[in-house]
Amino acid sequence: MQRPQQLRELFSAFAPRVTSGPISHYGGLRQSAETFCEIAPASSAELADALGTAHRHGVPVRIRGQGHCLNGASLPGAGELLVRTERLADVRFEAEGTVTAGGGAVLWDVRDVVERHGFTVPVVNDGHAGPSVAGFVAAGGFGPGSSLHGGFWENVAAVTLVDGTGRLRRVDRDDALFPWLFGAMGQLGVVADATLKLVPLDSANPPPYPTGAGATRQLIATSQELKGPGLDEHERDEQLVWFTLFTPGKRLAVAQARIAALEAAHAGLLDYRRRYVYPIRQRHPVPPLVYPRDEPFFAIGSWGALRLPPGDAAGPLRACAEELTRHAVELGCRRYIQSEATWDVDAYRACFGDETYETLRRLKAQQDPALLLNRGAVFAP
Numbered sequence: 001m002q003r004p005q006q007l008r009e010l011f012s013a014f015a016p017r018v019t020s021g022p023i024s025h026y027g028g029l030r031q032s033a034e035t036f037c038e039i040a041p042a043s044s045a046e047l048a049d050a051l052g053t054a055h056r057h058g059v060p061v062r063i064r065g066q067g068h069c070l071n072g073a074s075l076p077g078a079g080e081l082l083v084r085t086e087r088l089a090d091v092r093f094e095a096e097g098t099v100t101a102g103g104g105a106v107l108w109d110v111r112d113v114v115e116r117h118g119f120t121v122p123v124v125n126d127g128h129a130g131p132s133v134a135g136f137v138a139a140g141g142f143g144p145g146s147s148l149h150g151g152f153w154e155n156v157a158a159v160t161l162v163d164g165t166g167r168l169r170r171v172d173r174d175d176a177l178f179p180w181l182f183g184a185m186g187q188l189g190v191v192a193d194a195t196l197k198l199v200p201l202d203s204a205n206p207p208p209y210p211t212g213a214g215a216t217r218q219l220i221a222t223s224q225e226l227k228g229p230g231l232d233e234h235e236r237d238e239q240l241v242w243f244t245l246f247t248p249g250k251r252l253a254v255a256q257a258r259i260a261a262l263e264a265a266h267a268g269l270l271d272y273r274r275r276y277v278y279p280i281r282q283r284h285p286v287p288p289l290v291y292p293r294d295e296p297f298f299a300i301g302s303w304g305a306l307r308l309p310p311g312d313a314a315g316p317l318r319a320c321a322e323e324l325t326r327h328a329v330e331l332g333c334r335r336y337i338q339s340e341a342t343w344d345v346d347a348y349r350a351c352f353g354d355e356t357y358e359t360l361r362r363l364k365a366q367q368d369p370a371l372l373l374n375r376g377a378v379f380a381p
């Protein structure tokens with residue numbers, strides 16, 4: 001294991017920084033190593049170079065977007081290089097009907113940019129500005145627009161991916177790897193950018209596709225804020241946590257009953273809010289790491305502010321998460337495990353099922369043969 005100062009020398013071409021004092025993720029449930037080395041590449045070429053260097057020297061890499069997932073997967077451990085994506089944040093109008101956004105751009109910011117041109121990206125997260133474009137891919141991604149436009153995966157035309165050896169390549173929709181990138185939590189490579197389908201705001205009068213200076217490339221300044229705008233002062237101080245089940249329509253009622261029973265069994269855990277239900281339309285194959293069948297489904301869940309300080313919450317949260325995993329397995333549903341509080345890798349195997357988990361492991365061996373990317377997040381280190 002290399003010390004942060006050694007990594008700073010090794011990655012001197014990438015403006016490295018040694019950070020002292022641990023960082024956390026949204027909700028503050030867990031912490032990174034006390035001291036670590038970090039870089040923030042500004043282009044896909046620089047990202048590829050950095051990952052190539054990491055591969056040649058066997059340096060484990062941790063990828064971090066906006067730090068909104070609750071399972072600790074974006075937190076660097078001892079001896080890991082943290083790759084922040086915040087400078088991969090440009091927005092480009094390159095091909096009619098699409099916009100290409102850097103993986104580190106905040107998804108809501110991308111939507112704001114394209115709306116100035118009369119278009120929108122129809123599927124973004126609910127709540128407030130937070131997840132990055134690539135963070136949303138890494139989780140799977142759904143939102144209020146999913147009832148009409150399906151999951152985020154239905155609305156991405158291609159991604160640029162850097163694998164664990166530093167190889168940069170375009171992955172189009174028809175590439176066999178494409179569906180596996182959604183929900184993969186960075187196990188198969190780092191998403192440098194994603195080309196998103198555009199929808200006109202006024203479909204009766206679609207605007208012209210943006211061209212010319214100013215429209216072709218814009219840089220979005222992203223922030224490292226863990227709590228985005230859109231929350232009032234009171235909510236900013238809360239530690240929001242959520243638990244989601246992806247369920248087919250025919251099991252909706254029983255899944256809702258299980259979520260209600262979970263809340264009753266863990267009544268002291270959260271200050272529960274009104275449960276959510278998002279229908280998710282399906283047109284194309286559904287990513288196997290998100291949901292096991294090609295059919296429309298619902299995302300239903302329970303959420304609220306933690307009633308315990310984050311330090312005391314781990315045990316009770318874990319018990320709740322494990323119970324939800326049992327319900328999901330019993331009902332043939334899925335948890336949205338990529339974005340939620342999770343404590344051990346067994347939960348991924350349980351949620352994905354043996355076959356899907358082993359396929360992901362095989363793909364990882366191809367994409368990241370030295371197993372350097374996000375160690376310990378989905379597979380045992």
Ligand SMILES: Cc1cc2nc3c(=O)[nH]c(=O)nc-3n(C[C@H](O)[C@H](O)[C@H](O)COP(=O)(O)OP(=O)(O)OC[C@H]3O[C@@H](n4cnc5c(N)ncnc54)[C@H](O)[C@@H]3O)c2cc1C
Pocket residue numbers: 025026062063064065066067068069070073074085103104124125126127128130131132133134135136138139140141142143185186187189190191192240338339340374377
């Ligand atoms: C308040 C709030 C509301 C939310 N609402 C929704 C919602 O409505 N719908 C929904 O689907 N999700 C929602 N989420 C979950 C969120 O979309 C996911 O947790 C998402 O992964 C967060 O993106 P991020 O940029 O913060 O990623 P991070 O938390 O930084 O990282 C998450 C994972 O993605 C990996 N990763 C990050 N960037 C890259 C990259 N460039 N390439 C490869 N891997 C990468 C990380 O290594 C890590 O494993 C919400 C989260 C919060 C906190």
